[in-house]
Amino acid sequence: MRDLPRRAPTAVGYAVVVLVALLAPPEAFYALLAVVGALAGLELVHLRRAGIPAAIELGVLLGGLVALAWLRVHSETILRGLRLPSELLMTFVAVWAMDVVAYVVGSTFGRHRIVPRISPGKTWEGTVAGIGAALLVVALWERPFLRFPAWGYAAAILVGPAAFAGDLLESWTKRRAGVKDSGGLLPGHGGVLDRIDSLLATAVLVAAAIALIGPPPGPLR
Numbered sequence: 001m002r003d004l005p006r007r008a009p010t011a012v013g014y015a016v017v018v019l020v021a022l023l024a025p026p027e028a029f030y031a032l033l034a035v036v037g038a039l040a041g042l043e044l045v046h047l048r049r050a051g052i053p054a055a056i057e058l059g060v061l062l063g064g065l066v067a068l069a070w071l072r073v074h075s076e077t078i079l080r081g082l083r084l085p086s087e088l089l090m091t092f093v094a095v096w097a098m099d100v101v102a103y104v105v106g107s108t109f110g111r112h113r114i115v116p117r118i119s120p121g122k123t124w125e126g127t128v129a130g131i132g133a134a135l136l137v138v139a140l141w142e143r144p145f146l147r148f149p150a151w152g153y154a155a156a157i158l159v160g161p162a163a164f165a166g167d168l169l170e171s172w173t174k175r176r177a178g179v180k181d182s183g184g185l186l187p188g189h190g191g192v193l194d195r196i197d198s199l200l201a202t203a204v205l206v207a208a209a210i211a212l213i214g215p216p217p218g219p220l221r
Helices: 004-023 026-046 052-074 086-109 124-141 150-177 192-213
Strands: 076-079 082-085
Touching: 004 026, 004 082, 004 086, 026 052, 026 192, 052 086, 052 150, 052 192, 076 086, 082 086, 086 124, 086 150, 086 192, 124 150, 150 192
Parallel strands: none
Antiparallel strands: 076 082
16 A cells, blocks of 8 residues: 555546536536547557457447446436436446455455466455445445345446456556556556546446346436
8 A cells, every 4th residue: 555645646636527527517528538538549559569458448448438428328317406427426436446445455455366467466355345345335326125226236246347357458458568557647546547447347337237127217306
């Protein structure tokens, strides 16, 4: 956790920008997606020598951006008179919870590495704790036993593994490209892809679960 003083301000700033865009009119969120997508795309150009992993990462990037835009349209809920993109916000919070818990637990108690050749910092202890945190966020967000939608069960179980897979794919891409970070734009985090890799895969999963299994329940008032 020695790099926490550098990571924390960047993470807080990122969260504030995202929350403002989510609470603003949809156009603000779409503009943010366009900027983030362009920056991530430029990073992938520099990672293109990774070959197949970079190509897969490009597919996840495009799919994730589409899924995030789709969720902004299809997950609006009225809560106490305020219109919110509920399931989109849940996706962000679940990924953030997994990132924070996995980082803290892995840095403090992590002893057993999962894939040291691809991502030396990932441990079983941190990853399992992070997946549990993501599951808890989805379960509490959808108020289990009261209005838990059918798609919510799939999301609760798979959000954590999807976030882990997205993170691992990006680590594999960087390894094959021979770089530590996808870029240097975000102090303590690296590049834009380093910050959104888990989110992209998770957004695809949540959007697919809602679209295939069933829409979220009606608005809460």
